[in-house]
Amino acid sequence: MKKIIDFVVKENRALNADTFRLVLHSSELPEIAAGQFVNVKVEGSPSTFLRRPISVHDIDEAQGLLYLLVKIAGKGTEQLSKLQAGESLNIVLPLGNSFSQPVGERCLLVGGGVGIAPLLHLSKVLNKKGFHPVVLIGTRTAKDIVLREEYEKYATVYYTTEDGSCGEKGFPTQHSILNEHFDHIYCCGPLPMMQAVARYAYSNNIHCEVSLENMMACGIGACLCCVNDTKEGHKCVCTDGPIFNINDLKWQH
Amino acid sequence: MAALNINLGNGLALNNPVLTASGTFGYGLEFQDFIDLNRLGGFIVKGTTLHHREGNPYPRMAETPAGMLNAVGLQNKGVDYFIEHIYPKIKDIQTNILVNVSGSCVADYVATAEKINALEQIPGIELNISCPNVKEGGMAFGTQCASAAEVVKAVRQVYHKHLMVKLSPNVTNIQEIALAVEAEGADSVSLINTLLGMAIDAKKRKPVLSTITGGLSGACVKPIALRMVWQVAQVVKIPVVGLGGIMSATDAIEFLLAGASAIQIGTANFIDPTITMKVIDGIEEYLSANDFDSVKDIIGAAFK
Numbered sequence: 192m193k194k195i196i197d198f199v200v201k202e203n204r205a206l207n208a209d210t211f212r213l214v215l216h217s218s219e220l221p222e223i224a225a226g227q228f229v230n231v232k233v234e235g236s237p238s239t240f241l242r243r244p245i246s247v248h249d250i251d252e253a254q255g256l257l258y259l260l261v262k263i264a265g266k267g268t269e270q271l272s273k274l275q276a277g278e279s280l281n282i283v284l285p286l287g288n289s290f291s292q293p294v295g296e297r298c299l300l301v302g303g304g305v306g307i308a309p310l311l312h313l314s315k316v317l318n319k320k321g322f323h324p325v326v327l328i329g330t331r332t333a334k335d336i337v338l339r340e341e342y343e344k345y346a347t348v349y350y351t352t353e354d355g356s357c358g359e360k361g362f363p364t365q366h367s368i369l370n371e372h373f374d375h376i377y378c379c380g381p382l383p384m385m386q387a388v389a390r391y392a393y394s395n396n397i398h399c400e401v402s403l404e405n406m407m408a409c410g411i412g413a414c415l416c417c418v419n420d421t422k423e424g425h426k427c428v429c430t431d432g433p434i435f436n437i438n439d440l441k442w443q444h
Numbered sequence: 445m446a447a448l449n450i451n452l453g454n455g456l457a458l459n460n461p462v463l464t465a466s467g468t469f470g471y472g473l474e475f476q477d478f479i480d481l482n483r484l485g486g487f488i489v490k491g492t493t494l495h496h497r498e499g500n501p502y503p504r505m506a507e508t509p510a511g512m513l514n515a516v517g518l519q520n521k522g523v524d525y526f527i528e529h530i531y532p533k534i535k536d537i538q539t540n541i542l543v544n545v546s547g548s549c550v551a552d553y554v555a556t557a558e559k560i561n562a563l564e565q566i567p568g569i570e571l572n573i574s575c576p577n578v579k580e581g582g583m584a585f586g587t588q589c590a591s592a593a594e595v596v597k598a599v600r601q602v603y604h605k606h607l608m609v610k611l612s613p614n615v616t617n618i619q620e621i622a623l624a625v626e627a628e629g630a631d632s633v634s635l636i637n638t639l640l641g642m643a644i645d646a647k648k649r650k651p652v653l654s655t656i657t658g659g660l661s662g663a664c665v666k667p668i669a670l671r672m673v674w675q676v677a678q679v680v681k682i683p684v685v686g687l688g689g690i691m692s693a694t695d696a697i698e699f700l701l702a703g704a705s706a707i708q709i710g711t712a713n714f715i716d717p718t719i720t721m722k723v724i725d726g727i728e729e730y731l732s733a734n735d736f737d738s739v740k741d742i743i744g745a746a747f748k
Contacts (some may be wrong), residue, residue, distance in 0.1 A: 192477050193477040195478060239507075240507055240509070240511060240512060240662055240663070240715070241512060241715060283717065406506075406507075408514070408714045409713070411470075411475070413470035413474045413714070414467065414468060414505070415490075415499065417502075418502055418519070419502065420501070420502065425498055425502075425519055
């Protein structure tokens with residue numbers, strides 16, 4: 192069941208120049224599945240009218256904690272970056288569908304930039320279920336890699352950087368780990384990266400899911416603004432997604 | 445407790461003056477986790493057309509100062525799908541459910557309205573002659589007196605329950621259009637639909653919306669909507685339903701004072717899915733605090 196909850200900010204930690212992590216508390220934290228997102232109300236920014244959809248980075252059910260990993264992309268996220276411990280944040284959650292069960296033993300999670308956010312929750316869930324997920328993180332440079340120790344708790348983690356300052360030089364689709372066999376790929380990041388990963392999955396016939404991000408108004412399937420063109424017509428990213436199987440998208444040429 | 449009930453005529457009696465605007469409330473069910481739908485005065489389901497429509501390509505939304513542009517373009521699965529798959533799921537909700545009806549030609553409006561006339565639990569339709577986001581029909585009907593009158597006249601012949609006509613603000617004289625649809629038998633008018641606008645991305649040097657233009661809604665349109673409700677309420681005899689940028693109970697009260705007999709909440713549902721309940725409670729509190737017995741006592745009070 193979806194809820195509207197006033198969370199209390201427990202911590203707001205800057206991780207690098209434009210990325211920060213919010214730790215939020217509520218005693219009413221609902222069940223959240225990996226891949227779902229929340230819709231955050233931004234106060235104090237006159238140019239921010241609508242809520243901001245943000246993927247769930249991690250949760251701690253026992254403590255009632257919700258973790259959001261956010262990159263400053265505009266006025267809304269800039270305002271959120273200024274939140275102080277003790278302040279309140281109004282959130283609609285949980286929203287959207289979730290990542291599906293692995294179709295085989297070997298799972299590869301590919302994240303680009305702040306697109307790594309939902310992959311922490313997913314790594315944790317897969318790890319608890321007895322899988323040994325492999326996470327592949329791609330960034331421009333080593334300084335963009337954040338919270339690596341968190342991911343390394345639950346997964347074997349590999350890195351690519353465009354300048355070669357950490358891990359292998361290049362894009363995630365060029366990493367040597369892709370020479371190994373995988374049954375299931377989960378991917379979240381910039382659209383060109385997800386489409387490149389999808390091409391790899393198509394050509395190797397691997398089950399692949401991507402987490403899409405479109406501009407939204409409502410987040411609950413009422414306004415039909417955030418649609419993505421699929422083989423079955425326009426689908427709402429907020430309710431039919433954000434997780435889509437690449438075989439349902441019109442990405443294959 | 446002040447009385448909130450209001451009768452809009454021809455079978456449309458509301459428990460309170462709060463409705464939701466078409467296209468902002470889905471089919472109601474999207475909001476059932478957040479509010480008690482039975483408490484609404486009513487809700488108006490998504491624009492429905494004779495045939496399935498995919499709507500416009502993405503991007504079809506842009507955030508603007510204190511508002512948003514949309515160019516959804518009446519995406520819906522058509523009236524038959526509505527009747528077969530959606531109506532059974534919503535018909536037992538204890539509130540007034542209206543269907544917003546749109547079309548690209550008079551015959552489509554008529555055929556759609558006729559099908560909905562047969563639905564027992566739908567006490568009225570809102571005739572959408574004001575959608576700015578479709579290439580044919582839509583707003584084209586609502587910006588000229590003759591075409592607005594023509595479509596209302598044709599629908600009136602087949603639709604016997606409450607006929608609300610949704611007016612476009614993209615006109616030079618909204619009073620003339622309101623009078624024209626009243627003369628052809630509209631039971632009420634709702635206004636305003638969205639204002640035609642656009643947004644440009646300075647970085648990409650291109651329009652944001654795939655359709656270039658879209659409909660502006662949200663807090664920023666309220667003063668225009670309020671002015672138009674005021675103007676129309678003074679010249680028509682049928683009830684006026686006011687909408688446009690209502691974000692709070694105070695906003696809703698201002699529309700009632702301007703002459704609206706009921707109001708619709710639209711874009712505000714996106715930001716606060718519980719806003720309708722707050723507005724109902726807020727209107728009641730205002731009436732009680734000011735010693736009014738009924739919401740009827742404040743309708744048009746600003747010009748009486």
